[in-house]
Amino acid sequence: MIRTFNTIKRDFYDRDTLIVARDLLGKVLVRYTERGYVIGVITETEAYTDDQASHAFAGQTKRNGSMFGPVGHAYVYFTYGIHYCMNVVARDTKNSLAGAVLIRALVPLEGREIIIKNRKGKLPLVVDGPGKLTQAFEINAKCNNLDLTSSDSGLFIVEGPSIQDRYVSITPRIGISQAKDLLWRFAVTQEGEKVISSQCIKI
DNA sequence: AATCGGATCGTCT
DNA sequence: GACGATCCGATTG
Numbered sequence: 239m240i241r242t243f244n245t246i247k248r249d250f251y252d253r254d255t256l257i258v259a260r261d262l263l264g265k266v267l268v269r270y271t272e273r274g275y276v277i278g279v280i281t282e283t284e285a286y287t288d289d290q291a292s293h294a295f296a297g298q299t300k301r302n303g304s305m306f307g308p309v310g311h312a313y314v315y316f317t318y319g320i321h322y323c324m325n326v327v328a329r330d331t332k333n334s335l336a337g338a339v340l341i342r343a344l345v346p347l348e349g350r351e352i353i354i355k356n357r358k359g360k361l362p363l364v365v366d367g368p369g370k371l372t373q374a375f376e377i378n379a380k381c382n383n384l385d386l387t388s389s390d391s392g393l394f395i396v397e398g399p400s401i402q403d404r405y406v407s408i409t410p411r412i413g414i415s416q417a418k419d420l421l422w423r424f425a426v427t428q429e430g431e432k433v434i435s436s437q438c439i440k441i
Numbered sequence: 442a443a444t445c446g447g448a449t450c451g452t453c454t
Numbered sequence: 455g456a457c458g459a460t461c462c463g464a465t466t467g
Contacts, residue, residue, distance in 0.1 A: 315452095319448070
């Protein structure tokens, strides 16, 4: 059976990186593997532009090249000798040279068996942590620069539930040593869950 | 519950 | 040659 998906169009990614990071919450990441589809709702993101914590800060290199490339593509890099991290290239191309949104967590919707196998454990309620996420979704170096607006790429993003601002916590990014003051991390909170920062950007 | 160190390697200085 | 947009298991309190 052939499934059709309505992917999010490129315009969506051609906006300020911070706005896209916020708006990716609730969107749905789809990965086509040998064993079938793995699908999840994005619940945590971080924005990286040309700030001091960004790979793009020192300018374009071979590694970070896709951050400077067309929006709506993937930027996947290898780190700590172990892990891959997945970003969505996004920026206002009129005003910005480089930008990407790191996907840090999502809630599994489909392909639970595949996730369990890839992660060698129980199915988590939330796949949290950029390295764990790429492991669960079989995302690796070959995925770098894939077009996330095309369902042919085997890695793409489609519409999902809208997330109200009151359920979005905005905090500093995780694991960085520079630009710690910037509140560029966006995470969906449960109703009743403690919100670490009540600040919110205007959309 | 919180902290610590080992794993492991591509990229940039 | 140093160090990461990390993870996990072990240890300690």
